[in-house]
Amino acid sequence: MPERRHFWRKSLEPIIAARNLKKIYRMGSAKIHALDGVDIDVMPGEVCAILGTSGSGKSTLLSLLAGLEHPTAGRIFIKKKPTYKMNESELVDFRLKHIGFVFQSFNLMPTMTAVENVALPLMFRGVPRARRMEAAKKLLVEMGLRQQLKNLPNQLSGGQQQRVSIARAIIAKPEIIFADEPTGNLDSVTAEQIMDIMCGQAKKRGATLLFVTHDPAKAEYADQVIHIIDGKVAKRETHGPAEISTEEIIQAELGIQGEEK
Numbered sequence: 529m530p531e532r533r534h535f536w537r538k539s540l541e542p543i544i545a546a547r548n549l550k551k552i553y554r555m556g557s558a559k560i561h562a563l564d565g566v567d568i569d570v571m572p573g574e575v576c577a578i579l580g581t582s583g584s585g586k587s588t589l590l591s592l593l594a595g596l597e598h599p600t601a602g603r604i605f606i607k608k609k610p611t612y613k614m615n616e617s618e619l620v621d622f623r624l625k626h627i628g629f630v631f632q633s634f635n636l637m638p639t640m641t642a643v644e645n646v647a648l649p650l651m652f653r654g655v656p657r658a659r660r661m662e663a664a665k666k667l668l669v670e671m672g673l674r675q676q677l678k679n680l681p682n683q684l685s686g687g688q689q690q691r692v693s694i695a696r697a698i699i700a701k702p703e704i705i706f707a708d709e710p711t712g713n714l715d716s717v718t719a720e721q722i723m724d725i726m727c728g729q730a731k732k733r734g735a736t737l738l739f740v741t742h743d744p745a746k747a748e749y750a751d752q753v754i755h756i757i758d759g760k761v762a763k764r765e766t767h768g769p770a771e772i773s774t775e776e777i778i779q780a781e782l783g784i785q786g787e788e789k
C-alpha cells in the first residue's frame with residue numbers, strides 16, 4: 529500500500545465539491561431516490577473512496593460528479609467550475625481536458641493493441657502518432673507490460689487489462705481520475721496490485737483520485753472515505769492531519785528530526 533500523503537485540508541480549496549446532490553430515477557410511477565442530499569469535498573491530490581453496499585448510490589454519485597448524468601437537484605463544482613450547469617458538449621470538452629476514467633470492465637477497444645489503447649486519449653488531443661505511441665509505450669513499460677505492448681485486450685489477463693486502462697486514464701495527465709469498482713472483476717491478489725498501481729500513480733502525479741468500492745479493505749487505500757447508505761452520506765473518515773499531532777506537523781514542515789535521547 530503506498531504511503532498516505534498528509535493533507536493540510538484547511539489550507540486547500542476542494543477540487544471536487546458537491547452540495548445537496550439529489551438524483552431521482554423514475555420507473556413507471558415509482559420514484560427511486562438514488563441520491564438524497566449528498567455533500568462532498570475532495571482536496572487536490574487526495575485519494576477518496578466512496579464506500580457502500582450494492583444499490584447504495586455510489587455509481588450514481590460517481591456518474592454525477594463525472595458529468596455523465598445530470599443531478600435532479602444540487603450543485604457540483606469541479607476545479608471551481610459549475611459542471612452541473614454545463615451542456616453536453618461543454619461536459620465532453622471538460623472531461624477530455626481534466627478527467628481520466630477507470631472502469632470495472634476495463635472498456636478497452638477490442639481491435640486495438642495495448643499501446644494503441646493507451647495512446648488514444650493523446651490522439652483526441654492532437655498529439656502526432658509517433659509521439660503518442662512513444663509516450664504510451666513508456667508508460668506501459670513502467671507498468672510492467674513491456675512484453676504485452678502489441679497484445680489485443682483479449683490476449684491480456686484481467687489484471688493486465690486494468691493496467692492498460694489505468695495507463696489510458698493517466699496518459700494525458702488529467703488532474704482528476706474517477707474509478708468505478710476498478711478491482712471488481714479481479715482476484716484478491718491482482719486487486720491489491722491494481723490498487724497499489726492506481727493509487728501510487730495518482731500520488732506520483734499529484735492527481736486527485738476518486739474511486740467507488742463495496743469493499744472496506746479497498747477503502748483503506750484512501751485519504752478520505754465517504755460511506756454511502758441509501759443515497760445519503762452516513763459517515764466520513766479522513767486519514768491525515770487529524771491523526772497526527774501538532775508537534776508532528778511542525779516537525780514535518782520544518783524537517784526537524786526527533787531529538788536523540
Ligand SMILES: Nc1ncnc2c1ncn2[C@@H]1O[C@H](COP(=O)(O)OP(=O)(O)OP(=O)(O)O)[C@@H](O)[C@H]1O
Nearest residue numbers: 553555560562580581582583584585586587588589
Ligand atoms: N438508470 C436507472 N434507472 C432507474 N433506477 C436506477 C438507475 N440507475 C440506478 N438506479 C437505482 O438507483 C439506486 C442506486 O444505484 P447505484 O447503481 O448508484 O448503486 P451502487 O451503490 O453503485 O450499486 P452497485 O454496487 O450494485 O453498482 C438503486 O436502487 C438502483 O436500482
